[in-house]
C-alpha cells in the first residue's frame with residue numbers, strides 16, 4: 123500500500139480502511155507508544171536503526187548518522203531513567219527467562235506457572251520479558267501468589283504487547299537497556315526451556331557471573347531434559363578445549379522442580395546475608 127492511499131481506497135485484501143482502521147497496517151510499539159504502521163515501517167525498530175551500517179564514504183549519510191546518533195544517546199539515557207524510576211521500589215526479585223512460544227496447556231507452560239507461583243510464595247517479585255509463553259506463565263504464577271509481577275517488554279518488528287498478568291510493565295526500545303534492568307533488579311535468574319532469546323539471556327548472565335560483574339548470583343536452569351545437551355557440549359567441547367574452566371560449569375544449577383530453584387536462590391541469599 124502506498125503512503126498516498128486514502129481511507130476510501132481498498133487495501134490489498136480488498137478491505138476499506140474506513141471500515142477497518144488497521145487494514146493493511148501493523149500494530150507495534152515505538153518505545154512506550156502504540157502505533158499502527160505500514161508493515162515495512164513497523165519492521166524498522168529503534169534497535170535496528172541504531173545498529174544500521176552506514177557507508178562512511180558517503181559524507182552526507184555520515185554527517186546525518188553522526189547527528190542522529192548523538193541525539194539517540196539522549197533517548198537511550200531517558201530509557202535508563204524511566205526504567206530505574208519504574209523499578210526503584212522492587213525489593214527482592216528473580217528474573218525468569220524462557221520461550222516466548224510455550225503454549226498454554228503444555229507441560230512446560232504449567233512448569234512456568236508453578237515456577238512463578240513458587241517464587242512469589244517465597245516472597246520474590248518475578249521479572250520477565252513481559253511477552254507470551256513462558257513469560258506470561260511465570261507472570262501468571264507470580265500474580266496468583268500475590269507477588270509483584272513485572273514485565274519488561276521490548277519493541278519488536280511485529281505486534282507486541284504486555285501479557286495480562288503484568289502489574290508493573292515497561293516497553294523498551296533498546297535491548298541492552300532492558301537487559302540492564304533484568305540484572306540490576308534481580309537476585310537470581312531462572313531459565314525455563316527456551317530458544318535463541320533464552321540462550322542469549324542465559325549466556326549474558328553467565329558471562330556477568332563468570333567475570334564477577336555480578337556476584338553470588340545463582341543461575342538456575344529448569345528442565346534437565348531441555349538443558350542436558352547444551353551442558354554436555356560445554357563439558358565435552360568448551361571444557362575439553364580449555365575455553366572454560368571446571369569452576370565455570372559450577373555457575374549453573376540444573377533442576378527439574380520450581381521448589382529446587384527456590385531452595386538454591388534462598389541459600390544464595392542466606393550466603394549473602396540477605397535473608
Ligand SMILES: C/C(=C\CNc1ncnc2c1ncn2[C@@H]1O[C@H](COP(=O)(O)O)[C@@H](O)[C@H]1O)CO
Nearest residue numbers: 219220221222223251253276316317318319320
Ligand atoms: C516470538 C513471539 C513473541 C515475541 N515476543 C517477545 N516478547 C518479549 N520478550 C521476548 C519475546 N520474544 C523473545 N523474548 C525474550 O527472549 C526470551 C525468549 O526467547 P526465545 O527465543 O523464545 O527463547 C524471553 O525470556 C524474552 O526476554 C511469539 O510468537
